[in-house]
Amino acid sequence: MKPKKTPDGKFYYDAEEAKRAVDFFPLFLRHLKGGMAGQKFKLLPWQEKITADIFGWKQVSNGRRKYRTVFIAVPRKNGKSTWLAGLGLYMLSCDAEESGEVYGAAYSRDQASIIYDIATGMVEADPIMSKKLLVRKHAKRIADLKTKSVYRVISADSEGAHGFNASAILFDEVHTQKDRDLWDVLETSTGARTQPLTIGITTAGHDRSSLCWDLWMKARAIIDGNLEDDSFYPVLYAAEIEDDWQDPEVWAKANPSIGCGISLEYLQQQCDRAKQEPAFENTFRRLHLNQWTEQESRIIQMHDWDACQRDIDIQNYAGRPCYAGLDLSTTRDVTAFSLVFPEEDGGCAIFPYFWIPKDNIDKRAEKDKRIVRAFAVKGHVEVTDGNEVDNAYIASRIAEITEEFDLRMIGFDPWNATGVTQRLKELGLPDQIIVSMPQTFSTYNEPIKQWITMLGNKKFRHDGNLVFRWMASNAVGKEDANGNLRFDKGSSAEKIDGMTASAMGLALAIRNGLDVSVYSKSGSGVVLF
Numbered sequence: 001m002k003p004k005k006t007p008d009g010k011f012y013y014d015a016e017e018a019k020r021a022v023d024f025f026p027l028f029l030r031h032l033k034g035g036m037a038g039q040k041f042k043l044l045p046w047q048e049k050i051t052a053d054i055f056g057w058k059q060v061s062n063g064r065r066k067y068r069t070v071f072i073a074v075p076r077k078n079g080k081s082t083w084l085a086g087l088g089l090y091m092l093s094c095d096a097e098e099s100g101e102v103y104g105a106a107y108s109r110d111q112a113s114i115i116y117d118i119a120t121g122m123v124e125a126d127p128i129m130s131k132k133l134l135v136r137k138h139a140k141r142i143a144d145l146k147t148k149s150v151y152r153v154i155s156a157d158s159e160g161a162h163g164f165n166a167s168a169i170l171f172d173e174v175h176t177q178k179d180r181d182l183w184d185v186l187e188t189s190t191g192a193r194t195q196p197l198t199i200g201i202t203t204a205g206h207d208r209s210s211l212c213w214d215l216w217m218k219a220r221a222i223i224d225g226n227l228e229d230d231s232f233y234p235v236l237y238a239a240e241i242e243d244d245w246q247d248p249e250v251w252a253k254a255n256p257s258i259g260c261g262i263s264l265e266y267l268q269q270q271c272d273r274a275k276q277e278p279a280f281e282n283t284f285r286r287l288h289l290n291q292w293t294e295q296e297s298r299i300i301q302m303h304d305w306d307a308c309q310r311d312i313d314i315q316n317y318a319g320r321p322c323y324a325g326l327d328l329s330t331t332r333d334v335t336a337f338s339l340v341f342p343e344e345d346g347g348c349a350i351f352p353y354f355w356i357p358k359d360n361i362d363k364r365a366e367k368d369k370r371i372v373r374a375f376a377v378k379g380h381v382e383v384t385d386g387n388e389v390d391n392a393y394i395a396s397r398i399a400e401i402t403e404e405f406d407l408r409m410i411g412f413d414p415w416n417a418t419g420v421t422q423r424l425k426e427l428g429l430p431d432q433i434i435v436s437m438p439q440t441f442s443t444y445n446e447p448i449k450q451w452i453t454m455l456g457n458k459k460f461r462h463d464g465n466l467v468f469r470w471m472a473s474n475a476v477g478k479e480d481a482n483g484n485l486r487f488d489k490g491s492s493a494e495k496i497d498g499m500t501a502s503a504m505g506l507a508l509a510i511r512n513g514l515d516v517s518v519y520s521k522s523g524s525g526v527v528l529f
Helices: 015-028 045-056 080-093 109-125 127-132 181-188 211-223 248-254 264-276 278-289 302-307 366-377 391-402 418-426 441-457 466-474 497-511
Strands: 011-013 057-059 069-073 101-106 133-136 141-144 149-155 168-172 197-202 232-236 321-327 335-342 348-357 382-384 406-412 434-436 477-479 485-487 519-522 525-528
Touching: 015 045, 015 080, 045 057, 045 069, 045 232, 069 211, 080 101, 080 109, 080 127, 080 133, 080 141, 080 149, 080 168, 080 197, 101 109, 101 181, 109 127, 109 133, 109 141, 109 149, 109 168, 127 133, 149 181, 168 181, 181 197, 211 232, 248 264, 248 278, 264 278, 278 441, 302 441, 302 466, 321 391, 321 497, 335 391, 335 497, 348 391, 348 466, 348 497, 366 466, 391 406, 391 418, 406 418, 406 497, 418 434, 441 485, 441 497, 466 497, 485 497
Parallel strands: 069 197, 069 232, 101 149, 101 168, 168 197, 321 406, 348 382, 406 434
Antiparallel strands: 011 057, 133 141, 141 149, 321 335, 335 348, 477 485, 519 525
16 A cells, blocks of 8 residues: 655655554553553553654655654643653664664753653563663663663753753653743754654643743644644644633543543532632643633732722721731831731731831832832831831831730741841740741642632722732732642732732631631620620
């Protein structure tokens, strides 16, 4: 039978070579984890097609592979890591490349090691592969002694990424790359190879100035017929922006391994969580529907914030239980202190206080200088003398502010607040209510998500402090691989100290059940039991 050719006659399909690549998986590789551990690695239909296309399509002119770059976008839990590890082992052991160099690349060494560790486990689990290949775990390398080829781990945080001669590159989670330096260095190192292959695989991201977005847009343009590049193989498994993210048919469209690598029940659970937790919606859509989201943009919807403004006076909260958070600035910037009062409806009222050294205002950019001065004139920020934060003064003000309330706990960032907290103890605050709170996902995840829910339900109350509103508009969210959330000062456009201080206070309130049982409102005052 004659080989299948493209209409232009430039490429043909080598069915034997395609079958060789596909058969490699069940012949030599085993699943390592989960319910399929120990079973032969038989490719799923979508993986089989892509694998066959990558290795089956050849150039008529020279018999070399058609594709040099493969870009695959697929949501989490669709088996991409195990598959990518298998592709790396195939390129290492079956590509007939003398002194081949296969690189498992990612933003961090830990991420790059995920694929390597899977590949290592599969080599060790097969008697033929374990004899053919030498694993050197301490060096993160796998070597084929016969062809003198090597698989090694490389990351964006590695030094000495130049001088390579890559024959294959496996790029995991492209969306995490901060720039295109590692991608370009590795790709340009393939010039001496006859048929090099770069495979980038990823979930969606949120940075539209990134390498991943550029590759995604190129893939989309090729799929839509708006761009021609015979050497680029595009695969996009993703829901469209207009798709209903709560529809199981949309889930199936975006998740090619549904029913095998990922279950419908799991996606239903994640979707239900997104319905219940507004902050998790973007996480669900990005990780499980492969939609680019705006997660690293404003985390607070300002129309919700403004709708929560109330005509409230902190003097009316005298005697009420409250929790506090302190975000002490570096010596020359804004210090924030927030009081969080639990309310009877399960929400809270937050009253923030801000301090900034007078001399520092003049050092800010002209626009920011005008903003801060306007805040000071309206009494929303207190300007202190000098050019540095005065720890003794801040401590005395906190003691003064909290004296008329039932302060249960005060949380602080341990990084630079020791001086203030020590002075607070000297001023009479009990040691046990002063709580160190590390700036981690575990500290911030729950209070931020609760806060966003309160905003949507109008159970959050604030008095319209302009500094607080400004900081809310600056706040950017950062999420980890599990969808946990925290504020990201580094990515925020400007100061967010009031948000972090408030989140610490809210975290302490939540830990204590937002307990309002100890008080009851009576007319305009508060009656303590």
